[in-house]
Amino acid sequence: MTVQLLDDTFLSDPPKRLELADGFEFRHGERIAPFTIVYETFGELNRDRTNAVLVCHALSPGAHAAGKYAPDDAKPGWWDGLIGYGKGIDLHEHFVVCVNFPGSPWGTTGPASIDPATGTPYGSRYPWVTVEDMVESQRRVAGALGIERWKAVVGSSLGGMEVLMWAALHPERVERVISMAAAAAVPVSGVAWHLIGRKLVMSDPAFNHGDYYGGEKGLRGLQLARMVGHMTYMSDEALEKKFGRRRRGGTRQFEVDSYLEYQGQRFASAYDANSYIRVQAAMDEMDLDEQFGSLDAAFARFKGRALLVSFDTDWLFPSREVARLHEAMTRAGVDARHLDIATPNGHDAFLVDYHLITPPVVEFLRS
């Protein structure tokens, strides 16, 4: 196989599909059949299948983690800064898999997909997903690819929570985990903001309790929820530096106002409101402490190694939460390292500060 390298990235394969004729069973008991799981792979699986790295995506993106489908694509995959030839997760050495999880709107059967039984979108009838469902979809893809054990499971934010769920649920199938800007549960401040975001979507009459398809694109409720979400991803420092109290040229409108409107409108014109509330609820519901009785118990069977990265201005998953996770892992006998990175970029640092996250990832994958 030859790889076509582009200036800043590479040409990636189109998405692949795993068709589950017998369907997918959700943790809460519902089954959707048939069910399609969309995933992408990057690089090549070696003969003994020991170089597979699972990259877990978060709320907004999908399986297109790196590369461009065509040289003139406007943007490469969402974590192209970390994944690529000669990059942090080096595709010369690694076979990367990224699975679009159930509930997301990016290809895998989701709330906007047509229910063959009715000919209409699942909408309000789509199950409330869990992080375990996300892990299960990844496990199904691993099975299809014949991957018994991941060299590493890597992710940030919700993706980092999936990583931790892998270590807790399938410890024998994971050699290493890298979890960034994530913890074993969302702290109450994040839960509160997420709840408000979901209320915004669900209070929009146009959302019609989830059966809104065919109506206007870009629900106002989802735009507003995204603005709230966006605020929790940005540090005060970044807001101060980027906008301050500046007005838009010649008007009294604050620059931050038009920025938030732009972010809200852009997101809501593309993302499915049913996906939004479900994926965020899954994030809030995950609580390894509650699920396993204690954090120590959650990681008691995990014999791999862990790299936990926090960002000191991340308000959603503060460093102290990651420190608590690190302590629990250490008590559970895991060889875990906690790296707290100083950056003004808040929660989103994992999408910005590649010069800071690349060296520890390279070192950890080599070890």
Next chain:
Amino acid sequence: MTVQLLDDTFLSDPPKRLELADGFEFRHGERIAPFTIVYETFGELNRDRTNAVLVCHALSPGAHAAGKYAPDDAKPGWWDGLIGYGKGIDLHEHFVVCVNFPGSPWGTTGPASIDPATGTPYGSRYPWVTVEDMVESQRRVAGALGIERWKAVVGSSLGGMEVLMWAALHPERVERVISMAAAAAVPVSGVAWHLIGRKLVMSDPAFNHGDYYGGEKGLRGLQLARMVGHMTYMSDEALEKKFGRRRRGGTRQFEVDSYLEYQGQRFASAYDANSYIRVQAAMDEMDLDEQFGSLDAAFARFKGRALLVSFDTDWLFPSREVARLHEAMTRAGVDARHLDIATPNGHDAFLVDYHLITPPVVEFLRS
């Protein structure tokens, strides 16, 4: 005059009304006539009128700053913890005045008041108020009471911003200012959250662009805006301590969820949505730096003394903003003191930590 003391407070006079037959002119040029300003007074004005203290209220409350109208009132006035006989602002010594500002829904002619010209509420036609309008309403009451010079002007949050506006606009009429949990402008993070709150109200179809009166009580948009507002008043520490990730007995509902709903519903059932968006916009629009060319220039004519109080967990007006204000005042030659109080109670500390704010207020008023 004899004062009836109750167990924890005192019996206060009913609200007073200043009727402006020729109306009130707003800074942006509109005039409403006739116009009523509601205010309350507490304690007695001394013969040479040197013991008058103006207390400025913030977004939520009105002129009822202290005392109970009747012994069986459920609650006393909003700053009863600081104002009273033997309290921080001691009514044995001081005559306290609190004026309900234009735009507020608590008595002074506001958006919900009936326009005699049409027989319907002003609604969307009510002017967008400014902090200068608030100060002007207080100046009108001072005139009616024959108060040339305030011994002190005191307030917190938006009230603290009014205090600073007094020092900038009418420096000769103010002997002392006490500004708590406030700065000369709202920093961008607060502006962004306020903007989102206003968008929530204005995006509610039931708000009907402001002409919603007669419809359902308790607009969902205002409930949601209050939830957002409430979040910005609470510190993460307080949220963690008060709720954590606890669920409501026997259900999966987060306790913080039912708390936010309760706060939103309680507020929206009483407060006017038109007032909410106008008062908050006034707060965001104030910027002494911009208005006077610099903060130093804003306070150049003020010869009084200043006590500036910040709370170290106040996220809306961080201590560093108050420190910046203090530096500017000092450069402008003002005898200013900045007290940064350590508390887990965030922005709302001025309504909670009376044991911490009372001693410096007593000392400062005596000096």
